[in-house]
Amino acid sequence: MLALTVAASITALTACGGGSGNNTAQNADFGSEPTGTLKIWGFNNADDVGTSRLDYAAEQLEGVDIEQDNGSFDAQKFTALAASNGLPDAVQMDRNFVGTYAAKGLLMSLDECYSENDVDPDEAYYPQVIDDVTYDGKVYAVPQFYQPPAIMLNMRVLNAAGVSPDAFDTSNREGLLAAIQTLYKESGGNPTTLGFDPRVPGQAGIWLLGNGGQIMDEDGKPTLDDPANIDAVEFMKQMMDAQGGYAKIKSFIDSFDMFGDNNQFVADQVAAELIEQWYVNVVATTAPNVEISAVPFRDKDGNPFTVASGTAFVIPKGAKNPAAACAWALNLTSTDGWMAAGEARAANIEKEEGRLNTGLFTGSPEADQMIREEFVGSTGIPGFDEAINTYYEVASEGKSFGISAAGQEIQTELQNAITAALLGEKSPEEAMADGQAAALRAWETTTGENSE
The missing domain is CATH 3.40.190.10 (Periplasmic binding protein-like II)
Structure with missing residues (x-):
């Protein structure tokens, strides 16, 4: 709705x-x-x-x-x-x-x-x-x-399976799929541990842009049917199919206690998850019961990559x-x-035993650096320090999704198209073509321009 x-x-x-x-x-x-x-x-x-x-x-x-x-x-x-x-x-x-x-x-x-x-x-x-x-x-x-999104790792699950954090290199699709299949667990055909939650379709944008695609051009005109986008959607579906399929995965994810004491990292329901920086602060409230780290998302050329939001x-x-x-x-x-x-957050953290300062990400590189230097020291937990450092380091590598007169409608059609592809209702090429047609109509209506 x-x-x-x-x-x-x-x-x-x-x-x-x-x-x-x-x-x-x-x-x-x-x-x-x-x-x-x-x-x-x-x-x-x-x-x-x-x-x-x-x-x-x-x-x-x-x-x-x-x-x-x-x-x-x-x-x-x-x-x-x-x-x-x-x-x-x-x-x-x-x-x-x-x-x-x-x-x-x-x-x-x-x-x-x-x-x-x-x-x-x-x-x-x-x-x-x-x-x-x-x-x-x-x-x-x-x-x-x-x-900025990055890949949060559940080191307890990775270590038990003998999988290295290096396996979560999104530029190495074959290696990533192998790690997903090794870490994935199910019971009665339903997931019990996801090898990797790529957060799609919600986080689809980073997969498209990281693959060299684009959601819109410099004029704001939608470009959903870009071949690089279609290729990225095909890989998203491969990741879903390797873990029981999108429908079962979504049902499983909907059951997560994402903000609670039994979140997916406490319950070992994920081995890895692509997620924004703010979630480090959520998981930090359950620090004694998790073993996390993080690695950057990497573009098709292997470079650290993230997106703005x-x-x-x-x-x-x-x-x-x-x-x-x-x-x-x-x-x-x-x-x-x-x-x-930053001062208010640090003061409140000091009042609560065991609470960790994971930093603030403001939109201003100067403010981020000042807050980090003044208030964000070592947590005393190496995995959390690695995660915090990963997010700080990847922030400068971000890219805008673009801006358009039909920006929100383009995003809506993108989500609809990818959902249809992940469910197998349409091929990735058909889904993105249909999404492009709908997004283009919205752009033409909004701008009064004719793309032909």
Whole structure:
């Protein structure tokens, strides 16, 4: 239902009009002193990392009255508020949405927001992170967080089977499949231990890009039927079929206590898993009961590789207080803001015996390094130290998925196509061709361009 809701919302946006974000007038004095009331939306379920930065940003905006809607971002709600000119001054959303709303003229370009506040986005953020929010040559958001995927290893399972971490080299398909088959266990035809959970279709993007494919071109036009993409999907299916098939694997994964005391690494339900950095922090709560390490995902040439993902803050067209919104978002994601978060997280960790500091990944290489140097020492557990180091080291190797006027719909069609291929409902070539046709229709509808 989520995919349908998102697609319907974006279609509705097209009907709302708006036109090109570059052609719609923008009246905002980003260099003025922030005053008045600032309305923000989307900062939901803030933990110590969030609340400490919210407090820091509020302190920098003395005299600004901040009103906060803590609800999660909702595409239909955004559409409705945009149509009634009722959007707040700043909104947090997944970076996949930024291109769509920028193309419809619903977001302000933030180039002047950055320049008036002496922030160079190309220096302040990882290039792949700022690429996520740069549409038609203009920056439309202030990014926060960067969660690079890597391969987390269950060393207890690997050691018992005599499998080396080197076997999880994603550029060596034959060797990887052999390791998967060695480590895979089943009972009554159903999985009990996965040799490798590649997190597909959700993490399909890293497999496509790492294989030399692309999801969209430089203009945002979908490219799902790229031959390199089809080749990657064929290998995804091989991995699934080597472990009982996608349907059984999905049912097994759905049973995981992913955030609990009996998570898949405690229960030895996986030997390895492709997963983002934040999960190291989850597994750290069960450190006495796991033996983990990590290795980087590798591209087809054997080089460490990862992809960018995360959220961002946008300022809608029609915002009543853009100057305060700009200052607030920049303060929230400044090195000082992130260091406040690092300090708060470290203080809370010290209060809980056995809790580990696995670091923060902010979207800013400078902030990441400062937090690592100040707060992230050795955990005293070699495997966790190896995992933490792997994620820090791979962060600089990331690549953006691209940005498009139909970005979210392209992602939806990609997920649908890969699911059909993994289930065997269509061949990988047929599935990606059908996905491309649907994504292309969405892109043409959104942009008003004809690909022929």
